[in-house]
Amino acid sequence: MLSRTADHLFWMARYIERAENTARILDVNVQRSLLPQPLATIEAGWLGTLEMFELMPAFEKQHGSASSDAVLQFMIRDRTNPSSIVSCIYAARENARAVRGSLTTEVFETHNLTWLEIQRLLDERLPERDPGQFFDWVKFRSHLSRGVTIGTMLRDEALHFTRLGTFLERADNTARLLDVRFHGSRTAALSTARDDYYHWAAVLRSCSAFEIYRKAYSDVITPERVAELLILRSDMPRSLCASIDEVCTNLDLVGDERARETRRQAGLLRAELKYGRIEDILEGGLHAWLTVFLARVAALGLRIANDFLLPIEADLQVQSQ
Numbered sequence: 001m002l003s004r005t006a007d008h009l010f011w012m013a014r015y016i017e018r019a020e021n022t023a024r025i026l027d028v029n030v031q032r033s034l035l036p037q038p039l040a041t042i043e044a045g046w047l048g049t050l051e052m053f054e055l056m057p058a059f060e061k062q063h064g065s066a067s068s069d070a071v072l073q074f075m076i077r078d079r080t081n082p083s084s085i086v087s088c089i090y091a092a093r094e095n096a097r098a099v100r101g102s103l104t105t106e107v108f109e110t111h112n113l114t115w116l117e118i119q120r121l122l123d124e125r126l127p128e129r130d131p132g133q134f135f136d137w138v139k140f141r142s143h144l145s146r147g148v149t150i151g152t153m154l155r156d157e158a159l160h161f162t163r164l165g166t167f168l169e170r171a172d173n174t175a176r177l178l179d180v181r182f183h184g185s186r187t188a189a190l191s192t193a194r195d196d197y198y199h200w201a202a203v204l205r206s207c208s209a210f211e212i213y214r215k216a217y218s219d220v221i222t223p224e225r226v227a228e229l230l231i232l233r234s235d236m237p238r239s240l241c242a243s244i245d246e247v248c249t250n251l252d253l254v255g256d257e258r259a260r261e262t263r264r265q266a267g268l269l270r271a272e273l274k275y276g277r278i279e280d281i282l283e284g285g286l287h288a289w290l291t292v293f294l295a296r297v298a299a300l301g302l303r304i305a306n307d308f309l310l311p312i313e314a315d316l317q318v319q320s321q
Contacts (some may be wrong), residue, residue, distance in 0.1 A: 005099050006161045007309040012095035013149075013165030016111070019088035020142035021173030023135040024206040025049060026075055028180055030131050031202040033068055045180075046071045052176050053083055069128075076127045076134070085138060089118050092145075104152040107145070114141045157254055164250040164304065171243035172297045177203060178230055179290045200226045207238045227286060228278040240293065241273040247300070254308065262303040269296055 029049055033042045046066040050056045055074075058081060063070040078084045082091075093115040100108050118138075121127070127134040146166065153159045180203075200221050204210040209229060216233070217225050234241045248266045255263050281289045 003309055005102055006157070007305075008095040008099040009102065009158055009161045010165035010304075010309060012092050012099070012111070013162045014169040015088045015092035015095065016114075016142050016145050017166050017169040018083070018173065019085045019092070020139050021170065021177065022075060022083065022085050022088065023138035025052075025173070025177050025180060026072065027132065027135045028177065028199070028202045028206045030068070030072075030135075031205075032199050035198055043067065048180060049075075052179055055081065055083060072127060072131065077122050086118060086122065089115055089138075089141075099158075102158045104148075106148045106152045110141075110145050110148050114145070117141070160250045160253045161308070164247060164254070167243045167246035167250070168297065168301055168304070170238060171240055171247065172294060172301075174207070174230060174238050174240055174243065175290045175293050175297070177207065178227065179287060179294075197221060203230075209236060209238065212236060224278060224282060227282065231281065232273060232276055232278060234274065241270075244270045244273055251304075259303075259307040262300070262307050265296075265303065266300055269300070 026049070029045055032045055043066050046068060047056070050059050050066060050071065053075075059066070059071070059074055062078075062080075063074065074081055074084065076085050079087055079090075081087060093111045096103060096108050096111040121134060121137065126137075149159070149162055153162070200223050201210065203226060204213050204221070207230060213221065213226065213229055216229060216236075219225070229236050229239065231240045233239050234245060236242060244266065248263070248270050251259065251263050251266055
């Protein structure tokens, strides 16, 4: 497969997954902002979200305080923000259009309709009227894209690169979702206050993991167990362990001798997640561990780009257009 084709498939999958996970992270903050708490606490939560996405400088150029309305506007409909939901859905559609011949008609039409539909929803101001309904729509369209891809595409390199992009992005964003509460915190202690209970319940629901948590633990929600479920449980579909395992599986299917070091690093990360203990992770602080994990995922993505896709400089130029 040509590197350019693989690159478009990889980024098509990453962008639609990124749109979904951005919706999930914003949904956690919207639910959390509805709890009775000081205005300063709500603003700090939105600031933490922007810092987590590394978008504070870009946000500050356009807005003043980090109010709910300003952050939602910036992260949903701002076309100048490449990480906004509308920008991600547009980029996914453009990457799909570039390799339409490598996709089934159903896959391309799903991406194309998602792009057309989000423009209508934004014109109708659905995110402002009912952000929860809008976030559910984004998640549904991402689910539909993955389902159509798995259900209609030949199990060849095109599918493997698509899956590789999906799960690398999912690992990155699940870690960021977990880090919403702890961005900037260097302590290992996890609070069990009432507002934290509601926060972790919102995190579970945003990961489609609330019922899974009840089935796995049959107990009250605690932050330690939420962290264990979303980091180390291989049977949890959106966990870091499950995501990195899928990354390794698809790397093995497309890898060659040139990618030996990339596969080794991915395998090492999978082994640490498979055999790790949540007590060891929490001992040094969850935020610190997640920061290191995100750096390793970013490095793995860079290695994949250099081994299989366009040279990274050319890729960044293409994706910014």
